Amino acid sequence: MNSLIDRRLNGRNKSAANRERFMQRYKAQIRQAVQGMIRNRSIRDMDRGGDVELPARDISEPSFQHGSGGDREIVVPGNREFARGDTIDRPRQGQGSGSGEPGQGEGVDAFTFTLSRAEFLNVLFDDLALPHLIRTDLGDVTQRKWQRAGYTTTGSPSTLSVTRTLKSSLARRMAFGMSARGEIETIEADLATARRDEADAETIQALEHALERCHRRLSTIPFLDDLDLRYRNRVAVPVPMARAVMFCLMDVSGSMDERKKDLAKRFFTLLYLFLSRKYEHVDLVFIRHTDDAQEVDEETFFHDPKSGGTIVMSALELMHQIVQARYPPASWNVYAAQASDGDSFGADAVKSARFLADKLLPATRYFAYIEVPDAREARKTSLWSEYEHKAQAHFAMRRIHDASEIFAVFHDLFKKEPA
Amino acid sequence: MTALLSSRDPSSRSVPLSDGPEWTFDLLQTYDDAIGAIALDFGLDTYPNQIEVITSEQMLDAYASSGLPIGYPHWSYGKAFIQNERAYRRGMQGLAYEIVINSNPCISYLMEENPMMMQALVIAHACYGHNSFFKGNYLFRQWTDADGVLDYLVFARQFVLSCEQRHGHEAVEAVLDACHALAHHGVDRYKRPAPPSLKLEHARQSEREEHARRQYNDLWRTVPRQDAPVVHGETAGHFPVEPEENLLYFIEKYSPRLAPWQKELVRIVRKISQYFYPQSQTKVMNEGWATFWHYTILNRMHERGLVTDGFMLGFLQSHTSVVAQRGFDERGYGGINPYALGFAMMRDIRRMCEAPTDEDRRWFPDLVGAPWNPTLDFAMRNFKDESFISQYLSPRLIREFRFFAVADHEANDKMRVAAIHDDAGYRDVRRMLAAQYNRENQVPDVQVVRFNRDGDRSLVLRHQRTRQRPLDGDQADQVLKHLARLWGFRVCLEDIDASGAVMASRAQEGGAPLPGAIF
Numbered sequence: 001m002n003s004l005i006d007r008r009l010n011g012r013n014k015s016a017a018n019r020e021r022f023m024q025r026y027k028a029q030i031r032q033a034v035q036g037m038i039r040n041r042s043i044r045d046m047d048r049g050g051d052v053e054l055p056a057r058d059i060s061e062p063s064f065q066h067g068s069g070g071d072r073e074i075v076v077p078g079n080r081e082f083a084r085g086d087t088i089d090r091p092r093q094g095q096g097s098g099s100g101e102p103g104q105g106e107g108v109d110a111f112t113f114t115l116s117r118a119e120f121l122n123v124l125f126d127d128l129a130l131p132h133l134i135r136t137d138l139g140d141v142t143q144r145k146w147q148r149a150g151y152t153t154t155g156s157p158s159t160l161s162v163t164r165t166l167k168s169s170l171a172r173r174m175a176f177g178m179s180a181r182g183e184i185e186t187i188e189a190d191l192a193t194a195r196r197d198e199a200d201a202e203t204i205q206a207l208e209h210a211l212e213r214c215h216r217r218l219s220t221i222p223f224l225d226d227l228d229l230r231y232r233n234r235v236a237v238p239v240p241m242a243r244a245v246m247f248c249l250m251d252v253s254g255s256m257d258e259r260k261k262d263l264a265k266r267f268f269t270l271l272y273l274f275l276s277r278k279y280e281h282v283d284l285v286f287i288r289h290t291d292d293a294q295e296v297d298e299e300t301f302f303h304d305p306k307s308g309g310t311i312v313m314s315a316l317e318l319m320h321q322i323v324q325a326r327y328p329p330a331s332w333n334v335y336a337a338q339a340s341d342g343d344s345f346g347a348d349a350v351k352s353a354r355f356l357a358d359k360l361l362p363a364t365r366y367f368a369y370i371e372v373p374d375a376r377e378a379r380k381t382s383l384w385s386e387y388e389h390k391a392q393a394h395f396a397m398r399r400i401h402d403a404s405e406i407f408a409v410f411h412d413l414f415k416k417e418p419a
Numbered sequence: 420m421t422a423l424l425s426s427r428d429p430s431s432r433s434v435p436l437s438d439g440p441e442w443t444f445d446l447l448q449t450y451d452d453a454i455g456a457i458a459l460d461f462g463l464d465t466y467p468n469q470i471e472v473i474t475s476e477q478m479l480d481a482y483a484s485s486g487l488p489i490g491y492p493h494w495s496y497g498k499a500f501i502q503n504e505r506a507y508r509r510g511m512q513g514l515a516y517e518i519v520i521n522s523n524p525c526i527s528y529l530m531e532e533n534p535m536m537m538q539a540l541v542i543a544h545a546c547y548g549h550n551s552f553f554k555g556n557y558l559f560r561q562w563t564d565a566d567g568v569l570d571y572l573v574f575a576r577q578f579v580l581s582c583e584q585r586h587g588h589e590a591v592e593a594v595l596d597a598c599h600a601l602a603h604h605g606v607d608r609y610k611r612p613a614p615p616s617l618k619l620e621h622a623r624q625s626e627r628e629e630h631a632r633r634q635y636n637d638l639w640r641t642v643p644r645q646d647a648p649v650v651h652g653e654t655a656g657h658f659p660v661e662p663e664e665n666l667l668y669f670i671e672k673y674s675p676r677l678a679p680w681q682k683e684l685v686r687i688v689r690k691i692s693q694y695f696y697p698q699s700q701t702k703v704m705n706e707g708w709a710t711f712w713h714y715t716i717l718n719r720m721h722e723r724g725l726v727t728d729g730f731m732l733g734f735l736q737s738h739t740s741v742v743a744q745r746g747f748d749e750r751g752y753g754g755i756n757p758y759a760l761g762f763a764m765m766r767d768i769r770r771m772c773e774a775p776t777d778e779d780r781r782w783f784p785d786l787v788g789a790p791w792n793p794t795l796d797f798a799m800r801n802f803k804d805e806s807f808i809s810q811y812l813s814p815r816l817i818r819e820f821r822f823f824a825v826a827d828h829e830a831n832d833k834m835r836v837a838a839i840h841d842d843a844g845y846r847d848v849r850r851m852l853a854a855q856y857n858r859e860n861q862v863p864d865v866q867v868v869r870f871n872r873d874g875d876r877s878l879v880l881r882h883q884r885t886r887q888r889p890l891d892g893d894q895a896d897q898v899l900k901h902l903a904r905l906w907g908f909r910v911c912l913e914d915i916d917a918s919g920a921v922m923a924s925r926a927q928e929g930g931a932p933l934p935g936a937i938f
Binding site: 003017020023063073076086111 | 474599755829851854855888891894
């Protein structure tokens, strides 16, 4: 018997597993292609997929096949002008002689396929993991959430559950009054019989007394007892922190030209991409500074020119204030990236380094300092050498000269901790 | 094209089943019933149908696994999927209208976005055309087990998955890769005799004894005996006694190194390859048969007034684009279109039965005047592409297709036109076209000739050149590498010509065994 089945709701992605296998097998080649894409692509577009080309030779599936040479005849349709005995030049290798058997894969040089955004980012961040994840490990939890967990018999009056309390009160009263009410029923019946039968007054009185006793017994059952009280129970359950805030600090004084800003921006973007894959929610705070610091929006941060001197300290102080006011480290994962060309005046560098080490580093999960010097061979700046003294495990500093170096630096900064 | 549109029988007063492109499940059922009834009138014998409606994504999935509904995971299917998906998304390739699986019940897929007309076409084409071919053709009857194939696929998938669990997916992949390289050589073309049962052995044994007893004559004892009997085969160091063309079978049975689970994987690839073998040998016939029947059935529906004229025009447009054959020098030429050739031949056989010309009388005296339906049925049951073409291709079709044969011989610097569609050439063109569908011309003839069982366990393969055609060297080296990994010891491939002289020889050392193999 014929049957008609609607399969449209069945899984659509039956081939996803096989696609995954394919990607795994050619991981090395794909990774190489992704590296190339990163180099060539503006970071603004980083967050999407891309085409990967693999050499067809690498992924061919060999089988025994006839090579060229030997004798054969090919029958072809569509003759217009040929007669028996005509001669035709041999087509060039690999082009036409296979006209009788199409689709044998000739002339295919490269196998191209498209990586989705998620796959692209996966490859991009393949080897990277957040540094020092100890604190976010589920075992060590800094945040708790209260959750309802039934009812208890003790608690503070504010958590009293009236409904529950009255329910148990009602139950208690019903249970305690059971025998009294039963007696009342029988006595009332007896009384009624006695009255109808016009029994003697003594019997009736005795019955009435008994009845009254029972009623008294009933009325001594209290409406509400301590036993009845029920309180809503709440327990604290640990929740992992899924929030992060990322501070972008940048020196926007005159010496920071567009090229340097661009480099800084690329680094910030990459860090942001990375964090947004690790945390459900990432806040961004942009702090720019010249001789004083301001919190600004992204557009202003990167594009609004400002002139003035350079006091790094101001930005660090502002960041500290913002962290204290809005992002307590107990409930936020704080990350910070600072970009500067390293210019600073007088005691600023020393003070900044000390402030960083004493106040900011304890509060942050990670602090990266990126220096974009004028030239590759520029000497170490004062800020750099001061910062160097304060080196800590979760503080990293690097110098970047060129866009192509960013990923390498980033990779290095966040490389997987050896297990 | 006017001749294609059948004239409606004025006496039929049926109401069309539907009008417009929309389809519903009820409507599909109605059409299927109507088409089934007509197919039955024509005497098509089919498995029960299981028609499944799927989306285009699911169709792409089905493509990747060669149309099998259940497959084991392997990266090459992922690769095929990526290729198809890309081509489809870019509009370089449309999706097939239909995929049909040779199973019982016969599963066919309808695509959700097709209009009613197309669904009807696919039902007629796949559910009655291909289906009856699967059930009737001798190759399918001989080599595929429609009842068991789905169960086997489920088993194969489970087995591969469980092997991956136990041995890791790299180990499984290594075996499958190697087997896939040899998949074309995992096919039996002739049935092996079933091993005799114990009972039969006993019967034969007693028969032999009885025979010996009756023939006993003491005189034989006095005949001088040859001292050292010449024994061919194993003891002379020659094993196998006869060359074996099913390489995967040989590996499965005799591999000195493969663990049982690896042999089972080899067997799975071999079985699935064997399942596809009839399909590769009957492409023209199978498609021609299905196309002929969708054409015939839908025209009958139109005659009976079950479908509208608009439906028919839409149908004819799809049909003609399916059976279009471009000339070799036209844009978009992709070889001989099996739909076009097959359909033309089926129609031609019918024409020769019903309205033969003088030429047909000379060429096909047997067909002239025979009832067309049984004649076609006979052709469908008993031929494969090669024999079908050499039996039934008529001069008229050779002219219509303007076939000509080009000889590409190594000795000449230029190719020569060997035959064209004229009196002198019909037979040659037909012979050469048939040869083009011969398996020998598609898959090189590689066989196991020697397994040095008692020595270094090396394996010798022999490629018998057909008409001096050599193997593609690069590919052969790659395949040998796979084979050597599978075999675990030295593997040697000799290229020999018709006279038996070794033209070329390549070898591959066993090297590191596959992960999980026996040492």
